Amino acid sequence: MDPGSSSGSGSTSGAGAGTGSGDAASPAQGSAHGSSSQLNTQGAAISTREDSQETSDILLPNQEENIAQIAVDIGGSLAKVVWFTKSPETVGGRLNFCKFETVRIDDCIEFIASLLRDNPLAGRVIKDKIRTRLGVQIQKEDEMECLINGLNFLVRQIDYEVFTYDERRPETMQFDNQRTSELFPYLLVNIGSGVSIIKVTSDETYERISGTSLGGGTLWGLLSLLTDAKDYDEMLEISKMGDNKNVDMLVGDIYGGDYPKIGLKGTTIASSFGKVFKTPAAERKSKFKQEDIAVSLLYLVSNNIGQIAYLNAQAHGIRRIYFSGFFIRGHPITMNTLSYAISFWSKGKIKALFLRHEGYLGAMGAFLRTTPARARLASFTENFSQTQKISGSSIGAVGTLEEDASDYCVFPLLRDPETYSADTSDLSDPVLQSYWIDLLDVNLEHLVNIALKWQQGDARGGISVRERAKTFENMYREHLKVLRKEPNAYGALTVRGLLNLREQCLREMGFMDVFRGVKQDENNAAMQGLEILLAKLDAMPISDRLDAMLENMLAGNMYDWGSTAVQEMLKRGELDFRTAKAKVGRPAKFNHFPQLKAKLLGGHVYKKAVIFVDNSGADIIFGILPFARFLLSTGTTVVLAANTHPAVNDITATELREILVQAGSKDAAIASHVSSGRLVVVGTGSGSPCLDLTRASRDLATHAADADLVVIEGMGRAIHTNYAAKFVVDAVKVAVFKNPQVAAELGADMYDGMCLFAPA
């Protein structure tokens, strides 16, 4: 299925999830399914967070999980808890995050106790107090090692974990997603109550080279004494209204302007709080506003940390500086000041790097200690269906991390994995952002209808399909609302990210495969025509046969329930295979098929082809199967790479294996190729309509290692993503443009067929 295509666009504002879903959640919390304690602990976690979650009271039917491990990082100011839950139904699990003020350590312990109440625990937690209260086995881990392991894990595994910040740019957050590039050496500046500066040179080697006692504790301590604010967020809120120049002495206050001889601007702070002492003693305590004091102190602490970090980076010749710790907490002024300080002192050569999971590095690292292999395995994917905001804004929000059985790795045939970026469209343009968010909003209602139509009677945890569908709709619309306001809230906004988030929300509400019925119907219908189609093709001269097979692939790829434009045609019964063929345009500039054809007709035999498949029904059965069968006939081994997990009407690896059995019953050649092992199906590891080739399953990587041809089919995999991807072997990309935005961007018309061929 190709996602998100549409011939038009519209904007529908989603209903507030805070109210709508709260109502929906009420009966669920009263119901007595097997995991009520988890639901309760989830509730406890939410109530103790300083940052309220707008989606916090949404019904969570997919949370029927047991707690496998708890890791705690107790700092001077905050205690951070990471807990890992496993579902009895699936292989992997998910990592959850929350934090408490350390002064409220009892709340934290009570929370952990509530997590443990009905669960076996293999957790590692710190401090005697916890041991006494909880009676569990405790293992104290080295703080610095935990921080580093946590960072290495997150930077390597989590999409858009790292970003830079600059308030002068329209998109203040710039994500640094080159996860495959060299990580070491780097400087980790962990800002908790105090600051540690750690030089990390490999997974095993690090040194705490510096630090400063001027950290979060200093800011919050002084602000406690100087303002009426009671907690962090009040302080940060106050600081937004302040103007430091009412408190600080600027270079211009002393010199009357710039001091160019030594390179100081008039607006540079010469002396923090320098205007206070210049004021007559009697007026000092009444004259200065707390908001001005707050922002001055925030600048003071942030600037100072930035300067000391830069000086250490300079002394050690390091160019990557990560800032972490709850001092930052996604607060724009803080990040901007740290960024400015690093940029100022390095004369623009170094940028401050931030992490979305900044506050959880220590707890994350502690979690990884029990299963160190996890730190190197790439088996986690971030699920944003339940987000946790880091500050009042959604900047740097984090989701739970979901582990599955895969160990992801870079697809071995990818050329230049260092510079590879899956996504084609740059959605930094606000117009494009609105367009895609609106498109998915418009699509939402139809998706809910399909869910209702096909999954009637499938109540989960005693909650009806109707209830779950309504909650899903509200949940996803709420996310779209957040993204409308802050497009980079969950990492860089991409078409892929929007589609993945929709899948995550569906699964969260227990809709593991909404299109299951649609796919079965489509597969059954197409399977009935397979024999005739193969006979027709076999009767053609080879050149015509190749042309016909490409036409079928393109026509099959029209059957796309993810595309709004195609959806309308399907619903109106306007699309049969013949119509589809007629509708697909064939502009020369997107048609490299003649080159591929010439190569094949010239007698070139590929040893092994990997074909990334797309939709169920006509697409796979009329489009892909005949082409695969042709390649097999020339001597090529064929690997069909299909989604491991369901996404829209995309065929899954499991479903595709069943199709091959059925096809084999109708065609001896296919049956023979399957039984000889020359036609195989592998799961890509993905559950997305798009394709990120840095996260291929190990199984796929193994099968693909000796291939000499890559075929990628469908708009999601070959246009929205991988349009620019290059391979070390011959590559074919086949798809139909079914979205007007991306068509316009790439110079195509709607329904143009594309067959790109790039020799190795």
Next chain:
Amino acid sequence: MDPGSSSGSGSTSGAGAGTGSGDAASPAQGSAHGSSSQLNTQGAAISTREDSQETSDILLPNQEENIAQIAVDIGGSLAKVVWFTKSPETVGGRLNFCKFETVRIDDCIEFIASLLRDNPLAGRVIKDKIRTRLGVQIQKEDEMECLINGLNFLVRQIDYEVFTYDERRPETMQFDNQRTSELFPYLLVNIGSGVSIIKVTSDETYERISGTSLGGGTLWGLLSLLTDAKDYDEMLEISKMGDNKNVDMLVGDIYGGDYPKIGLKGTTIASSFGKVFKTPAAERKSKFKQEDIAVSLLYLVSNNIGQIAYLNAQAHGIRRIYFSGFFIRGHPITMNTLSYAISFWSKGKIKALFLRHEGYLGAMGAFLRTTPARARLASFTENFSQTQKISGSSIGAVGTLEEDASDYCVFPLLRDPETYSADTSDLSDPVLQSYWIDLLDVNLEHLVNIALKWQQGDARGGISVRERAKTFENMYREHLKVLRKEPNAYGALTVRGLLNLREQCLREMGFMDVFRGVKQDENNAAMQGLEILLAKLDAMPISDRLDAMLENMLAGNMYDWGSTAVQEMLKRGELDFRTAKAKVGRPAKFNHFPQLKAKLLGGHVYKKAVIFVDNSGADIIFGILPFARFLLSTGTTVVLAANTHPAVNDITATELREILVQAGSKDAAIASHVSSGRLVVVGTGSGSPCLDLTRASRDLATHAADADLVVIEGMGRAIHTNYAAKFVVDAVKVAVFKNPQVAAELGADMYDGMCLFAPA
């Protein structure tokens, strides 16, 4: 004259100068001598200083000077004024220092106006306000260049300007007096309201490489808001009573002890003010004591500056870090924290360097801009008779700087000027400190009596000798009191320093030459015996003659009004030349004369000898003259190096020239040598009973450059100082031990004669 010898010791506590001299001052201020405005302005200066001067109301008859130049350094918090005064009677002048809070700039301007009232001004001051009010020519100077020029000047020219600080040592201040060693490169960390960090690589080249807005303004600003203290000194006073661990979170508070793996002690501050936020919000504002807050903030700012300074030094490979600016103001906790930070971060490899004139670098540098040659000429000597304390303690007190016509330089025959130190005794032992302070205290009364006896009727500025003598006595005794309490208050305590200070106080009270009459009587008496003595010597065989000449030098050196022990004999009429000869012991270990004699008898002819002479009377006429005449007879040119300015009964160059005229009238050989220019007198540039060979007059250096023999005579020049000095030519040191302490220290008995001979 040999200073400070005594056969016993006693302690007399001086009367409080604050009261005693205040009475004496009253009539002077009412009198109408030519410089009343200066006296008034002096008064104004004192009243506006934050640090009161205990000696501030002492009568100052030597202050009849005109203001030649004013330099002002206006910082964010303080305005520093340096003004140069010239006496109509002398060639040089003196540099005076004072400071104002910048918020009271009007007081500062009024003070400058009062300085100008009756004076022509060639000053350079800053800011339009001053120009408007004062109507004087103003030239704005570059702040950084002024700071650097000021520092270079002070470090090169002023004794014991530079010190390190460590409160764990019994003597917290360790002076770094290697003024001749390489100055560049260094880091100047100037801490005013903000902090500038300047890398200085030569007199002309520098770069502001860093800085921080966390400076004095930050400390004082925050303390203004958080404590009841109204000014700097109250804040520093409060901080002395505080304990930062009540406010700061220590490493031990988090980890329960040390964190050895990353090298952090349990007592290290992990988070400044980190305990505040951990306290329940309602208690925060009442729980923390202002003294604890004050010391925590002081640590915070000082530690941070130290750390940033070290990181910059490290990045630029610099090992000398000077701290300057009024933030330090001789405050022990501040200096200790900066020192600790530098030592901590550099792992003990670098020490923080402080300057006694720390706050005046900018004003000093501005002063030097009108006469840049001064910055390189070494013509200033520090006069401690009027001290200005930098903080409540006397640590780092500064005197005025006196300029004379000399351009001092290193004596060219000195070997290893890099490691040369004039002073022999290490007075870091408190017992020795007490001994010498007591000895000079006991001597004081006799000195006053001599002044009264010989200078009757010599009223200056309408003030009688009696009044002036009393004020001198109180003034010097007050200084001794300060030094008893803080021996290093005026730089490292040395015998030389104590003697120089006495001379400075005498001159300050108009006693330019107390022993003038004594010296004339002694010279006249000895001159009458010269003809007979020379005839006797000429009749002797050469070997006996040489022995006799040494005996006469040693006996003559007994006539020493500076020695308490000898003084008593002289007063009782017990010392004639014969008695003196008999009294001098001749232990072999101090008698290298045989070697010198053998060299001379062996026919060695010195080309030129420089003889540093000592006392008037028998010493110069019976001791030195015959020996010089002998050397001249062998073909040696003789340079007699005598004090330029009077000190006790030491012969001055002027007096010595008169003696040569008289001696020439009695002895044709002497007359011939003088007229042929082979016997010359040069002023050493000094007015001290001791001798600092790094500060020889340019005239002496010129005459000495081609000499091949150096003779140093007297306890002050050859024992208290230069006992260990080495020369690149043959050197003879002749003296008598007339002080039991130094005799014991060097293994001699009282009245042992010394004649050391060191071949080149």
